[in-house]
Amino acid sequence: MSLTSNNINQNELRKLAAREGYTFFGLTVPYLIMVTALIAIPVGWLFYLSFIGRDGTFSFENYERMWKSKAYIKIFITTFKISILTTIICAAIGYPLAYFMSQLSRKWANICMVGVLIPFWTSLLVRTYAWLVLLQKKGLLNNIAIDMGLISEPIKFVHNTTGTLIGMVHIMLPFLILPLYANMRAIDKDCMKAASSLGATPSRAFWTVFLPLSLPGLLAGLLIVFVLCLGFYVTPAILGGGKVIMAAMKISSNIELYFSWGAASALGVVLLVVTAIILFIASKLVSIDQLGSR
Amino acid sequence: MLGHPGPYFTTNRVTMENSSLNISIKNVTKKYDEFYALKDISLDITSGEFMTLLGPSGSGKTTLLMVLAGFTNPDYGSVKFGEEEVILKPPHLRGIGMVFQNYALFPHMTVEQNVGYPQKLRGVSKSETSKTVEEALETVKLEGLGHRRVDELSGGQRQRVALARAIVFKPKILLMDEPLSALDKKLREEMQIELRQLHDTLNMTTVYVTHDQKEALTMSDRITVINGGELMQLGTPNEIYEHPENGFIADFIGESTLIPVKVKNSKALIGKTEIKVAQPLSKDGDFLLVVRPEKVFLAPPKKKKDQNYFEGDLLDSIFQGESQLLVIKLTSSDGEDQVLRVRIPNQSVTDKALPAIGEKVTIALKVADSYVVS
Amino acid sequence: MANNFLNRNVSETQIRLKDRIWLYAISFTVLFLLIVPSLVVIPMSFSASQYLEFPPKEWSLRWYENYFFSWKVENGFNDWMSATWTSFKVAILTIVVATPIGTMAAYGLVNGSSRLSKILFPIFISPMMVPIILVAIGLFYFFVQFKLVGSVLGLVLGHSLVAMPLVLIIVFSALKNYDMNQEKVARSLGATRFRAFREITLPQIKFSIVSASLIAFLTSFDEIIISLFVAGGDNSTITRSMFLALRDQIDPTIAAISTILIIVSSGLLILVQLLGNKDKST
Numbered sequence: 001m002s003l004t005s006n007n008i009n010q011n012e013l014r015k016l017a018a019r020e021g022y023t024f025f026g027l028t029v030p031y032l033i034m035v036t037a038l039i040a041i042p043v044g045w046l047f048y049l050s051f052i053g054r055d056g057t058f059s060f061e062n063y064e065r066m067w068k069s070k071a072y073i074k075i076f077i078t079t080f081k082i083s084i085l086t087t088i089i090c091a092a093i094g095y096p097l098a099y100f101m102s103q104l105s106r107k108w109a110n111i112c113m114v115g116v117l118i119p120f121w122t123s124l125l126v127r128t129y130a131w132l133v134l135l136q137k138k139g140l141l142n143n144i145a146i147d148m149g150l151i152s153e154p155i156k157f158v159h160n161t162t163g164t165l166i167g168m169v170h171i172m173l174p175f176l177i178l179p180l181y182a183n184m185r186a187i188d189k190d191c192m193k194a195a196s197s198l199g200a201t202p203s204r205a206f207w208t209v210f211l212p213l214s215l216p217g218l219l220a221g222l223l224i225v226f227v228l229c230l231g232f233y234v235t236p237a238i239l240g241g242g243k244v245i246m247a248a249m250k251i252s253s254n255i256e257l258y259f260s261w262g263a264a265s266a267l268g269v270v271l272l273v274v275t276a277i278i279l280f281i282a283s284k285l286v287s288i289d290q291l292g293s294r
Numbered sequence: 295m296l297g298h299p300g301p302y303f304t305t306n307r308v309t310m311e312n313s314s315l316n317i318s319i320k321n322v323t324k325k326y327d328e329f330y331a332l333k334d335i336s337l338d339i340t341s342g343e344f345m346t347l348l349g350p351s352g353s354g355k356t357t358l359l360m361v362l363a364g365f366t367n368p369d370y371g372s373v374k375f376g377e378e379e380v381i382l383k384p385p386h387l388r389g390i391g392m393v394f395q396n397y398a399l400f401p402h403m404t405v406e407q408n409v410g411y412p413q414k415l416r417g418v419s420k421s422e423t424s425k426t427v428e429e430a431l432e433t434v435k436l437e438g439l440g441h442r443r444v445d446e447l448s449g450g451q452r453q454r455v456a457l458a459r460a461i462v463f464k465p466k467i468l469l470m471d472e473p474l475s476a477l478d479k480k481l482r483e484e485m486q487i488e489l490r491q492l493h494d495t496l497n498m499t500t501v502y503v504t505h506d507q508k509e510a511l512t513m514s515d516r517i518t519v520i521n522g523g524e525l526m527q528l529g530t531p532n533e534i535y536e537h538p539e540n541g542f543i544a545d546f547i548g549e550s551t552l553i554p555v556k557v558k559n560s561k562a563l564i565g566k567t568e569i570k571v572a573q574p575l576s577k578d579g580d581f582l583l584v585v586r587p588e589k590v591f592l593a594p595p596k597k598k599k600d601q602n603y604f605e606g607d608l609l610d611s612i613f614q615g616e617s618q619l620l621v622i623k624l625t626s627s628d629g630e631d632q633v634l635r636v637r638i639p640n641q642s643v644t645d646k647a648l649p650a651i652g653e654k655v656t657i658a659l660k661v662a663d664s665y666v667v668s
Numbered sequence: 669m670a671n672n673f674l675n676r677n678v679s680e681t682q683i684r685l686k687d688r689i690w691l692y693a694i695s696f697t698v699l700f701l702l703i704v705p706s707l708v709v710i711p712m713s714f715s716a717s718q719y720l721e722f723p724p725k726e727w728s729l730r731w732y733e734n735y736f737f738s739w740k741v742e743n744g745f746n747d748w749m750s751a752t753w754t755s756f757k758v759a760i761l762t763i764v765v766a767t768p769i770g771t772m773a774a775y776g777l778v779n780g781s782s783r784l785s786k787i788l789f790p791i792f793i794s795p796m797m798v799p800i801i802l803v804a805i806g807l808f809y810f811f812v813q814f815k816l817v818g819s820v821l822g823l824v825l826g827h828s829l830v831a832m833p834l835v836l837i838i839v840f841s842a843l844k845n846y847d848m849n850q851e852k853v854a855r856s857l858g859a860t861r862f863r864a865f866r867e868i869t870l871p872q873i874k875f876s877i878v879s880a881s882l883i884a885f886l887t888s889f890d891e892i893i894i895s896l897f898v899a900g901g902d903n904s905t906i907t908r909s910m911f912l913a914l915r916d917q918i919d920p921t922i923a924a925i926s927t928i929l930i931i932v933s934s935g936l937l938i939l940v941q942l943l944g945n946k947d948k949s950t
Contacts, residue, residue: 007321007323007369007370007371008320008321008371008372009370009372009381010370012381012382013367013368013370013371013381013382014369016367016382020367021780021781021784024775024776024779024780024781024784025776025780025784026776027772027773027775027780028772028773028776028777028780028792030769030772031769031770031772031773031792031832032788034769034825034828034829034832035791035792035794035795035829038795038803038807038810038825038826038829039794039795039798039803039806039829041810042803042806042807042809043798043802043803043806045809046802046805046806046809049809093694093698094698096691096695096698097694097698097699099691100691100692100694100695101695112695112699114941115699115702116699116702117937117941118703118706118933118934119702119706121886121933121936121937122706122929122930122933122934123889123890123907123926123929123930124892125890125892125907125910125911125914125926125929126706126926126929126930127705127706128914129910129914129922129923129926130705130708130926131705132914132918133708133709133712133918134705134708136918138719140708170701170705173698173702202683202687227797230799231800231801231802233800233801233893234893234911237915238911238915248799248801251801251802251805252801252805252896255805255808255897261809264805265805268799268801268802268805272798272799272802275797275798275799279797363856364856365852365855365856384855384860384861385852385855385856386855386856386858386859386864387858388856390856391856391857392852392853392856392857394849394852394853396849398847398849398850398852398853399850400854400868402871402872411854412857412858415854415857415858415859415863416858459853459857460856460857463857463858469856
């Protein structure tokens with residue numbers, strides 16, 4: 001099919017189409033400016049700084065220090081250990097709750113959801129503080145245990161890994177439950193009925209039909225929780241009492257106490273790279289829209 | 295009333311002022327990467343005509359409508375309303391009325407506010423607006439429902455509100471994108487006739503998109519069959535039905551059986567049997583014989599010269615209410631099986647018995663009705 | 669009677685209540701542990717003793733007094749009131765900045781080319797994905813160059829950055845659930861793009877936009893880490909003050925402030941839930 005090169009109105013139409021495209025793009029420009037100016041440039045700057053040694057010249061010493069120093073290795077191990085433990089515990093107690101909620105009627109599920117959302121929107125500090133007060137030596141938990149005769153002396157629940165874990169699980173749980181619940185809600189109930197009609201016991205139907213279908217949501221939740229744990233600052237700082245040092249805390253102390261931007265940036269870059277890798281894997285497994293849904 | 299529209303728009307329609315426009319479409323092409331949504335479409339729609347764009351899903355008919363409305367800009371081409379080139383004009387300046395498939399009524403407004411919206415946009419005074427809104431609602435038989443909210447209306451009522459909103463400002467051109475597809479069969483058939491009557495009263499040029507060929511045949515002055523972004527055939531309902539120009543159209547419009555026919559030396563052969571066809575055979579090659587179920591009938595005992603005959607076994611006999619559908623397997627000398635459908639109207643009780651399943655039957659088709667396509 | 673209750677079918681696949689008791693037990697326990705710890709702070713804030721007993725042996729409002737009248741204290745170290753005022757100011761300004769920018773971007777993404785959207789969307793939600801500590805120190809370093817540390821502007825920029833992705837997601841999903849054909853109809857009837865948006869679309873997504881604003885407010889008000897680094901001097905936020913106090917000593921005033929924060933957050937949350945369901949979708 002031959003088309004004449006001088007097609008009617010072609011140039012004007014092309015300009016019209018371009019103008020439309022520009023209009024919509026234009027609407028996103030202020031946002032882009034904000035992100036570029038406030039994230040891309042500062043983080044890029046930090047990236048550059050991480051390669052500046054103490055004497056002001058280009059060097060890898062900041063990174064070298066990280067794998068050589070015992071302190072840093074301990075920090076990496078602690079960060080990973082706590083992140084993984086938190087993620088596992090969240091999955092273990094979050095999955096049943098999400099499942100429970102997904103099987104309720106809309107009305108009751110929404111009521112339970114309020115129970116998940118209220119802590120979610122309560123200030124991080126308030127929740128961390130609440131655990132601090134509950135778990136301390138003269139705190140509620142110890143008092144009740146002593147009154148009930150379970151223990152004779154207060155147990156140290158805070159300023160250690162235990163307290164940190166408890167606090168972090170509490171903060172992270174809604175992040176796991178929300179995507180998981182959304183996924184479970186969307187599972188066609190007819191699938192379970194079909195499995196049942198084909199001869200599966202409820203337990204079998206769950207393991208072979210429901211669980212696999214809920215995996216995307218679970219995975220999304222696990223990845224969000226893990227990534228957030230890696231970079232977490234506030235709760236470990238307060239509930240760890242200085243004994244549990246995670247990456248974010250080291251970054252902060254590098255700057256506040258030592259003004260060593262090079263060291264802080266290098267650690268930050270490592271954190272960023274690990275986060276980016278995990279998120280990249282996540283994006284291959286789960287669509288971006290699902291990660292952002294609430 | 296006006297009844298079934300004839301092949302050309304009735305000249306005895308009362309034309310008030312000549313307030314409609316003709317539409318002239320030239321070489322409109324729209325490409326998405328390698329895919330042609332519209333390929334060099336050229337079409338002239340007469341002022342006041344009811345033109346249907348008919349085609350299967352994805353054929354490009356809705357794309358063409360959107361180009362007319364201004365929501366889709368083609369890669370090149372020209373669209374004129376009357377004398378004016380509108381291809382570069384934004385939708386809000388084209389002066390068209392449009393009804394969408396899902397009506398797209400504004401849920402945060404009442405019926406009155408919905409219908410009055412175009413008037414508000416045009417700065418029409420409040421009193422004039424209420425007058426025209428009332429008129430529009432009366433025209434679509436929804437008088438008195440102005441104060442209702444959209445979610446209180448039934449599907450059929452919503453459709454009428456969408457219509458009222460599109461005509462309240464008396465546009466010269468009306469575009470409709472499968473407006474009846476969401477309605478159930480009975481309501482749809484009633485609305486087809488009502489819409490046609492509305493068109494006749496209001497004298498607007500109407501472009502109507504549908505995939506339902508029966509709907510197209512019922513309502514249109516002319517039909518444009520579109521497939522794969524290309525214009526297949528343009529003609530009156532009668533022309534399209536009786537003389538489809540190719541196998542696709544023959545298959546898409548109405549029920550038909552297409553029987554392969556070889557033409558050699560001006561002779562048409564099905565297998566080894568020669569048949570006589572209605573049109574002159576100038577070219578040799580492979581063709582298809584279009585056999586409409588209502589045009590074939592059980593052959594009477596005496597063979598006539600102006601009829602073609604087909605032999606076969608009766609596979610099935612299906613009662614379909616107003617007609618009986620016979621499914622016949624033709625005995626062909628070619629080796630390939632061909633199934634022919636014959637529709638016999640169930641008229642009043644006769645003592646003529648229908649053939650039984652398994653019997654050998656002979657089917658007749660008048661030569662005048664034997665029509666081949668490429 | 670109890671037997672009938674336990675034998676009730678709780679699922680279409682004929683699972684009985686008693687088979688699922690363990691699930692109910694775990695779920696209620698987890699829900700309990702999610703909600704209660706925060707709530708325990710409330711009665712404790714009324715405890716007269718320095719050690720915040722539960723239940724309080726003596727009731728007192730001293731910690732609330734400490735908070736509300738902190739501007740009167742001469743040493744001004746923990747001027748809670750002025751910190752609260754700063755937080756409030758910054759949060760309101762965050763709404764003003766984040767909501768329009770986020771809404772415009774959402775509209776541009778929904779209606780623009782889908783290829784561009786696929787590239788832009790990850791960029792737009794990156795503030796949520798980059799570790800916040802990194803954003804915080806990056807901003808701190810950046811603001812030092814522009815003398816924005818300790819300024820309200822610096823805080824507003826930082827908080828808006830974090831709030832915008834949430835605004836974007838909320839408005840984006842509202843627009844996705846909205847029938848854009850209505851704008852097309854309005855335009856076919858004679859409205860310009862902008863008028864169609866203003867008169868047809870905006871009224872129908874207004875509740876989502878208000879929700880997004882409230883979320884932006886809450887995000888800014890509760891924001892800790894960026895505030896830790898960017899705020900300072902005369903402009904400390906309430907979150908920064910609280911964190912520093914918590915790290916150094918357990919000031920019981922924090923219990924009072926926490927109670928207030930819980931009430932404010934819950935109130936806003938309930939408002940958001942109510943509004944979120946009000947947007948009509950055809």
